[in-house]
Amino acid sequence: MDLLALRYFQTVARLEHVGRAAEKLRVAQPSLSRTLARLENDLGVPLFDRHGRRIRLNRFGTAFLRRVDRALAELDDARQELDDAAGLERGTVAVAAESLLVLTEPLRTFVPGHPLVDLRLSQASGEGMAEKLKAGDVDLCVTSQPLTGDDIRSRVLLDEAVMLCVPAGHRLAGRGRVGLADLEGEPFLTTRPGYWQRALVDRLFAKAGLDLHVVCEGDEAAVLFQLIDAGLGIALVPALGLRAVTGSAVVWLDVDDPECRRVLSVAWREDTYLSVAAQRFRDHLVGHFHARAEPRSG
Numbered sequence: 001m002d003l004l005a006l007r008y009f010q011t012v013a014r015l016e017h018v019g020r021a022a023e024k025l026r027v028a029q030p031s032l033s034r035t036l037a038r039l040e041n042d043l044g045v046p047l048f049d050r051h052g053r054r055i056r057l058n059r060f061g062t063a064f065l066r067r068v069d070r071a072l073a074e075l076d077d078a079r080q081e082l083d084d085a086a087g088l089e090r091g092t093v094a095v096a097a098e099s100l101l102v103l104t105e106p107l108r109t110f111v112p113g114h115p116l117v118d119l120r121l122s123q124a125s126g127e128g129m130a131e132k133l134k135a136g137d138v139d140l141c142v143t144s145q146p147l148t149g150d151d152i153r154s155r156v157l158l159d160e161a162v163m164l165c166v167p168a169g170h171r172l173a174g175r176g177r178v179g180l181a182d183l184e185g186e187p188f189l190t191t192r193p194g195y196w197q198r199a200l201v202d203r204l205f206a207k208a209g210l211d212l213h214v215v216c217e218g219d220e221a222a223v224l225f226q227l228i229d230a231g232l233g234i235a236l237v238p239a240l241g242l243r244a245v246t247g248s249a250v251v252w253l254d255v256d257d258p259e260c261r262r263v264l265s266v267a268w269r270e271d272t273y274l275s276v277a278a279q280r281f282r283d284h285l286v287g288h289f290h291a292r293a294e295p296r297s298g
Contacts, residue, residue, distance in 0.1 A: 003075075005039045006068050008032055009047065013057055013065045016048075073136050077273035092118040093278045096129045097142040098195050101222065102240065102264065106288040110281060117277045123219065125194030133269055139278040141267045142285070144196035144238075154267040155282075157289035158240065162200060162260045165228050165237045168249040172234075177254040180208040187215040187233035189224060196262065201236050204260060225250050238262040264289065 012021040012032070022029040040047050047061035057065065080091055097103055100123055111119070124132060129141040134149060141147060147154070164183070166172055172182060183205075191197045198217075205212040215233045218224070224235055228250045242252060266285050268274055274282075 001039060001042045005035050006072060008035050009039055010065065010068050010072060012036060012055070013047075013061060013068075016055055016057065018055065069136070073272060080275045081273055083275075091116075091275050091277050092120060093140070093275070093281050094120045094122070094138040095140045095142065095281070096122045096124050096132050096138045098123065098125065098129070098144055099219075102142055106285050109288065110284045114277070114280070117281070119281070125192075126196065126199075127194055129267075133267065136269075136272065139268060139274060140282055140285075142264065143267055144262050144264050145199060146265075147267045149269075151269050151271040152267055153270045154265040155286055156263060156265050157285055158262075158264040158292075160239045160262055160264075162236050162238050162255065162262050163242075164234060164253040164255050165225070165241070165250050166234045166253065167228055167231050168251055170234070170251065172253060173251040175253060177256055179256045180204055180210060183234070184210045185213060187213055189216040189218070189227055189233045189235040190214055191219055192217045195219070197236060200260070200262070204236075204257060207259075236260065238264075 008021070008025060008027075011025055012018060015021045015024070018033060018036075019029055022032045025032065036047070043060075043064070045060045046058060047064055048055040049058045083091060095103065100121055103121065107119070111117075122132070122138065126143060126145040126147065129138070129143055130147045130149065130152075132138045133141050133147065133152065142157070143154075164172070164178055172178055175182075188201060190201050193199075193202075201212060216227060224237065225241075227233070228235055236255070237252075266282055268278070268282065
């Protein structure tokens, strides 16, 4: 049993597909299959149930994967800790967020000063981010909804109002402030279930006893304003989006409900080693958003 065999097993176990694992690992499929066979021979038990070209982790493989994940994570943490102790501020920092738009400005001020840090970004729902964090696939998550887990810690980046965005000329455009009852029957643009915008509008409408009429579900925040401007519908958008509006004549309105807010946080696992580079990016995020914090009224 060697380290390479364990990493090969981990990848195949997560994908449960030898072909896709070989592509990801950039090795020949026959070589990968032989490595897995030698590992099973060394352990004395099969790790997968094989049905033709399909494989599934069996109870031995599931138990072994838990130990392998823990052992490889410890080795990766040890290597990063040694690099940090030697003053080598480098490595990869993986960050997941519901919307990558919130990261553009912090990245603009972080990247030039940290040329040796390899930042890797991905987009996911709240549930997807929690899974990535627990699996060790990402170091940090920037989230607008709580991530559950005893070992997950977070810091608030921004607590801001969520506003109503309507097309110019809309019947509500001149109101300045609206109540939830004013929105009944309106066509809404929002995200797919699992993202914070959808959770917020679902919660607000359910509380008010209103039916939500969704005409568009999407994840491209930059396109949202063009769709509103085109007259497709209205949307709840965080106040941070005011800075992102370009080339559209949308109108922003306050919503008369104290729960119509977004709390943006950065989350990480407390039970694993967080590299110096990841710590610095986390602290940079905190400093960036706190410098631009919106004062809360009342």
